[in-house]
Amino acid sequence: MKLVKSRFYRTIAGNALRREQIQSMKQHIIQQLRNALDTLIVEAKLPQDIQTNIQLDTTKDKVHGDFATNLAMVLAKSAQANPRQLAQMIIEAMPPSNKIAKAEIAGPGFINFFVANDALYAQLEQAFVDKKLNVSLPKPETIVVDYSSPNLAKEMHVGHLRSSIIGDAVVRSLEFLGHHVIRQNHVGDWGTQFGMLLAYMEELSESTQQQKNLELKDLEAFYREAKTRFDTSAEFATRSRELVVSLQSQDAYCLKLWQQFKAISLQHCQEVYQALQVQLTMNDVKGESFYHDLLPKIVAALDEKQLLVESDGAKCVFLDEFTNKEGQPLPVIIEKAGGGYLYATSDLAALHYRSMQLQADRILYFVDMRQSLHFQQVFAVAKRAQLIQPHTQPEHMGFGTMNDASGKPFKTRTGGTVKLIDLIQEAQNRAMVVIQTKNPQQTTAEITEIAHVVGIASIKYADLSKNRTSDYIFNFDHMISFDGNTAPYLLYAYTRIQSLLDKAGDDDYSNCSFTLTHKHELALGQHLTQFNDTIHKISNKGMPHLLCAYIYELATLFSRFYEACPVLNESCIQQRHSRLKLLNLTARTLKISFDILGLETVKRM
Ligand code: ARG
Numbered sequence: 001m002k003l004v005k006s007r008f009y010r011t012i013a014g015n016a017l018r019r020e021q022i023q024s025m026k027q028h029i030i031q032q033l034r035n036a037l038d039t040l041i042v043e044a045k046l047p048q049d050i051q052t053n054i055q056l057d058t059t060k061d062k063v064h065g066d067f068a069t070n071l072a073m074v075l076a077k078s079a080q081a082n083p084r085q086l087a088q089m090i091i092e093a094m095p096p097s098n099k100i101a102k103a104e105i106a107g108p109g110f111i112n113f114f115v116a117n118d119a120l121y122a123q124l125e126q127a128f129v130d131k132k133l134n135v136s137l138p139k140p141e142t143i144v145v146d147y148s149s150p151n152l153a154k155e156m157h158v159g160h161l162r163s164s165i166i167g168d169a170v171v172r173s174l175e176f177l178g179h180h181v182i183r184q185n186h187v188g189d190w191g192t193q194f195g196m197l198l199a200y201m202e203e204l205s206e207s208t209q210q211q212k213n214l215e216l217k218d219l220e221a222f223y224r225e226a227k228t229r230f231d232t233s234a235e236f237a238t239r240s241r242e243l244v245v246s247l248q249s250q251d252a253y254c255l256k257l258w259q260q261f262k263a264i265s266l267q268h269c270q271e272v273y274q275a276l277q278v279q280l281t282m283n284d285v286k287g288e289s290f291y292h293d294l295l296p297k298i299v300a301a302l303d304e305k306q307l308l309v310e311s312d313g314a315k316c317v318f319l320d321e322f323t324n325k326e327g328q329p330l331p332v333i334i335e336k337a338g339g340g341y342l343y344a345t346s347d348l349a350a351l352h353y354r355s356m357q358l359q360a361d362r363i364l365y366f367v368d369m370r371q372s373l374h375f376q377q378v379f380a381v382a383k384r385a386q387l388i389q390p391h392t393q394p395e396h397m398g399f400g401t402m403n404d405a406s407g408k409p410f411k412t413r414t415g416g417t418v419k420l421i422d423l424i425q426e427a428q429n430r431a432m433v434v435i436q437t438k439n440p441q442q443t444t445a446e447i448t449e450i451a452h453v454v455g456i457a458s459i460k461y462a463d464l465s466k467n468r469t470s471d472y473i474f475n476f477d478h479m480i481s482f483d484g485n486t487a488p489y490l491l492y493a494y495t496r497i498q499s500l501l502d503k504a505g506d507d508d509y510s511n512c513s514f515t516l517t518h519k520h521e522l523a524l525g526q527h528l529t530q531f532n533d534t535i536h537k538i539s540n541k542g543m544p545h546l547l548c549a550y551i552y553e554l555a556t557l558f559s560r561f562y563e564a565c566p567v568l569n570e571s572c573i574q575q576r577h578s579r580l581k582l583l584n585l586t587a588r589t590l591k592i593s594f595d596i597l598g599l600e601t602v603k604r605m
Contacts, residue, residue, distance in 0.1 A: 023136075024123075024136070024529065024530075024532045024533055025066075025067075025099065025115055025119065025120075025123060025529055026056055026058075026067065026530070026533055028097070028099055029056055029067055029069075029100065029113055030054050030056055032094045032095060032097055032100070033054050033056070033069065033071060033090065033094065034054065035093075035094065035095050036090045036091075036093035036094040036095075037050070037075075037090070037093075039093040040079075040089060040090070040093050043093075045079065045081075045089060046075065046078065046079050047078055047079075050075060050078050052071070052074055052075060054069065054071055055069060055070060055071070055074075056068070056069045057069070058526075058527075058530060059112065062519060062522065062523050062526070064106060064112050065102075065103075065104065065112035065113050065114045065115075066113060066114060066115045066526050067112070067113040067115070068106070068110050068111065068112045068113070069110065069111050069113075070109070070110055071087075071090065071111065072084070072086040072087035072090055072105075072109040072110075072111060073108060073109045073110070076109065082109075083108055083109025084105055084108070084109045086109065087105045087109045087110070087111050088105060090111065091103045091105070091111060098116060098118070098119070099115065099116055099119035100113055100114065100115065100116060100119075101114040101115065101116040101117070102114045115526065117516065117522075120514075120516070120522070120525055120526060120529065121513065121514040121515075121516075123529045124514050124525055124528060124529065124582070124585060125513070125514060127528065127529070127531070127585060127589075128510075128581060128584070128585050132176070132592075133531055133532075133585075133588065133589060133592060134532070135176075135177070135531065135532050135535055136532055136536075137177060137178045138177055138178070138179075138536075140178050140179050140180055141179050141180070141361035141362060142179070142180045142182065142358065142359050142360050142361050142362075143174050143179050143180065143181050143182070143360065143361060143362045143363075143364065144181075144182045144184055144354045144358055144360040144362070144363045144364070145167055145170065145171050145174070145181060145182070145183055145184065145363075145364045145366070146167075146184045146185075146186050146350075146363065146364065146365045146366065146367070147163050147164060147166075147167025147168065147171070147183070147184075147185070147280075147364075147365075147366040148160060148163050148164040148167060148185050148269070148273070148278065148280055148366075149163065149184075149185055149186040149187055149188070149367070150187060150188065150269060151187070151188030151189075151191065151193070152187050152188060152189045152261075152262060152265040152266070152269075152287070153188070153191070153193040153194070153197060153223055153265075154219065154220060154223050154417075155219045155220045155223075155268060155419050155420075155421070156268070156269055156272045156419070156420045156421070157417040157418060157419055157420055158402055158410050158417065158418045158420060158423060158474075159368075159402075159417070160272075160420060161276075161402065161420060161423070161459070161463060162366075162368075162399045162402060162463055162468070163366045163367060163368070163399065164272075164273070164276060164278045164280075165276060165278060165460050165463055165464060165598065166366055166397070166399060166463070166464065166468050166542075166544060167364075167366035167397075168278045168279055168280070168598050169464055169538075169544040169547075169596060169597050169598055170364065170366070170397070170538065170539065170542045170544060171183060171279065172279070172595065172596045172597075172598060173535060173538045173539045173544070173547070173596050174539045176535065176539075176592075176595075176596055177535065177536070177539055179539070182354075182358055182360070183279070183280055183284040184284060184286050184350075184354070185269075185280050185284045185285045185286065185287070186286060186287060186288065186350060187266070187269075187285055187287035187288070188287065188288055189258075189262055189265075189287035189288055189289045190247075190248070190287065190288040190289040190292065190346070191288070192244050194243075194244060194247060194258060194261075195240035195241055195242070195243040195244030195245075195247070196226045196227065196229075196230045196240045197222075197223070197226050197261055198240070198243040198244075198247065198254055198257050198258060198261070199226070199229070199230075199236055199239045199240040199243055200222070200225065200226035200229055200236075201257050201260070201261060202239070202243075202257065203229070203236075205257070219264070219265060219268055220419065248292070248340075262287075266282060266285060270282065271421070272420050272421055272424075275421070275424050275456065276420075276424065276456060276459075276460065276598075277456065277460075277598050277599075277600065278598065279598075286350075288343075288346045291346045291349035291350055291353065294349040294352065294353065295341045295345050295346070295349055297349075298334075298345060298348050298349050298352065298387065299315065299334055299335055299341075299345070301385055301387060302315075302317060302334060302348075302381070302385050305384070305385045305386070307381070307384065307385055308334065309331075311331055312337060313337030313338065314331075314333050314334075314335060314336050314337045315333075315334045315335040316331035316332060316333050316334060317331065317332045317334060317381050317384075318330070318331055318332075319332070319377070319380050319381065319384065321380065322373075322376070322377055322380070330373075330377075332344050332377045332378065332381055334348075343374070344374065344377065344378050344381075347374070347375075347378045348378055348381060348382055348385075348387055351363065351378065351379070351382040351387055351388050351392075351394060352382070352387040352388065354388075354392070355382075355387070355388035355389045355392040356388075356389065360392050361391060361392065361393065362392070362393045362394075362395060363392060363393070363394045363395070364395050364397050364542055365394070365395065365396045365397060366397050366399065366542070367396065367397075367398065367399075368398065368399060368401075369398035369399060369400055369469065371396075371398070372396055372398050375394075375396035375398075376396070379394045379396075382394070395542070397468065397542035398468075398469060399468040399469065400468070400469060400470045400471035400472065401471045402463070402471070402472060402474050403471050403472065403473050403474065404473065404474060405473060405475065407471075407473070410474050423459065424455070424456065424459065426476070427455035427456065427458055427459045427476065427479075427480070428451055428452055428455035428456070429451075429455075430455065430476055430480050431450075431451040431452075431454040431455035431458060431480055431488075432447060432448065432451035432455075434451075434454075434480050434482075434488070435447050435450050435451050435454060435605065438482075438605070439604075439605070442604075446604075449602075450602050450604070450605060453491075453600045453601070453602050454480070454487065454488055454491065454602070454605070455480075456599075456600070457487035457488075457491060457599040457600065458479040458480045458486065458487045458488065459479065460487070460597070460598060460599060461479070461486065461487035461490070461548065461597070461599060462474070462475075462478070462479035462486070462487070464544045464545060464547075464548055464597055465485055465544075465545050465548035465549070465552075466545055467543065467545050468542070468543060468544075468545065485548065485549075485552040487599060488605070489552075489555065490551055490552065490555050490590070490594075491594075491599070491601060491602060491605060492605050493555035493558055493559065493590070494555075494587065494590050494591070494594070494601055495601075495602060495603065495604055495605050496562075497558065497583050497586055497587040497590070498587055498603070499604075500567060500568065500583060501580065501583060501584060501587060503568055504567075504568060504580050507576070507577070507580065509576075509577035509578070509580040509581045509584070510581065510584075512574060512577035512578055512581060513578070514578050514581060514582065515574060515575065515578045516578065516582070517575075518561070518564055518565050520557070520560045520561040520563075520564045520565065521561055521564075521565055521579070521582065523557050523560070523561070524554075524557040524558060524560075524561045524582060524586065525582060527550075527553060527554055527557050528554070528582075528585055528586065528589055530550070531550070531589055531593075534546055534547055534550040535547065535596070538596075544596075544597060547593055547596060547597060548597070550593070551589075551590055551593045551594075554586065554589060554590065554593075555590070558583075558586055561582075565579060567579045567580060567583065
């Protein structure tokens with residue numbers, strides 16, 4: 001009898017597995033443990049009010065079972081029992097399950113679970129017959145994802161890489177799970193730097209058309225020259241300031257120049273997205289300027305909620321939870337003294353729009369961690385002023401900096417910012433050398449094609465495989481290596497499996513039932529069943545590195561399996577077919593993961 005619905009129900013495994021339809025093995029065991037705890041509570045062997053997350057980990061060494069929990073150790077104190085005794089009580093209180101072959105106590109009080117082979121086969125079979133690998137689909141939500149979002153004044157540089165590709169991978173994982181995703185490229189297209197650009201454009205437009213186009217092709221140079229003019233000519237600087245004011249008050253002439261500039265600048269972004277296989281299009285652009293008309297309304301709404309305070313002539317919101325080191329309240333500046341809105345003001349408007357118009361359940365921001373205070377503040381203000389609906393959950397998915405070997409932000413040799421387009425080119429050149437050395441017999445055309453895919457995949461994977469919250473060291477040699485947790489290693493593993501499957505020809509293994517005997521074969525099978533949990537984690541936490549770690553492990557388990565178990569040369573048909581089927585599932589799991597990470601594959605390497 002399961003009477004007690006205690007509080008740990010809701011906390012288990014966080015939100016990660018909300019609204020599932022199909023239970024994975026992990027969920028099944030967690031459920032069993034929950035039931036056991038309920039029973040122990042009813043039997044008064046555990047206090048009513050225990051609160052705990054049931055932590056269930058996959059084991060590294062399958063000798064210790066497939067899953068393990070430290071639950072008995074965590075609860076021992078409240079149960080006033082020793083952990084091993086409590087572990088025994090938990091095991092005994094678990095309802096019978098034919099999916100668990102045995103549960104064993106280990107060390108100071110761990111419980112190790114061995115999954116029954118039949119249960120494993122059933123899961124593999126379900127994954128095999130489903131094109132989404134039997135992943136459980138949550139209730140679809142509307143999720144707005146703000147990513148890439150460069151400032152349009154300059155060409156895209158390495159600082160824009162992380163947001164663009166991490167955001168894109170998370171978007172793909174959310175779509176894979178059936179969510180309604182709305183991409184938003186919140187480009188900086190309305191700031192003060194535009195006055196400078198407009199003034200420079202104005203100067204150039206007086207020269208010939210041809211010259212003008214030439215200048216604009218290299219945005220970086222264009223920006224630099226405008227800046228030099230700004231710094232050296234007082235007249236130019238004055239004109240720049242005038243033009244910002246005119247632009248923001250929608251002067252037709254300024255708007256026209258500005259649109260021209262924006263179009264060229266965005267086109268350049270699109271080129272980078274295309275090269276990086278980032279799915280953003282022109283339709284996803286909703287820059288700061290888009291919110292311009294909404295800003296007075298936001299200010300009025302804050303005023304109405306009596307949140308606005310005047311400080312040195314500026315309109316600010318002070319919230320108690322934000323103070324500086326001295327304990328003084330920190331303002332969120334909404335309107336500057338003498339008029340003019342700020343970055344935070346557009347973000348409040350964007351939050352409002354995304355919640356009210358786009359009906360977002362979640363809004364994810366893939367933006368540098370250095371902006372974390374900004375986001376905490378605008379989220380808090382938006383909630384306080386009810387600018388967003390109660391069900392809308394804004395989340396800042398911050399990321400660390402990409403550094404060079406000395407731990408400093410990545411720069412060119414001369415100390416300039418590295419343009420993304422140059423970085424991509426260099427990766428391809430380097431991949432070309434590596435591929436050429438590995439396959440001297442291939443034609444140049446083949447090598448170029450492979451190097452193109454491998455170069456891009458290497459840059460992306462190196463970034464995606466790091467925990468996004470930490471800084472990381474950008475290292476070309478490492479990312480293009482065939483050893484370790486790299487794109488070439490994984491893509492290569494994939495080509496090996498594919499070519500094996502090709503060699504099997506029309507050997508029809510799809511109807512054979514799984515029979516896994518060797519320990520490396522079982523380990524591979526077991527790992528395949530964990531795809532579901534992995535994919536849910538990425539979309540909930542916005543952390544693609546978890547999927548990278550998963551496929552790296554998958555590829556490693558494949559190699560171990562392949563060294564130990566014959567496939568094409570296996571004489572027992574049942575065994576051979578079961579192995580081919582396992583490899584087929586491995587290849588498809590890899591391919592789907594690559595798609596989610598935004599990595600292309602190759603036939604040969
Ligand atoms: N353009 C900003 C920058 O380059 C990032 C914008 C991020 N998105 C946002 N809604 N604030 O720093």
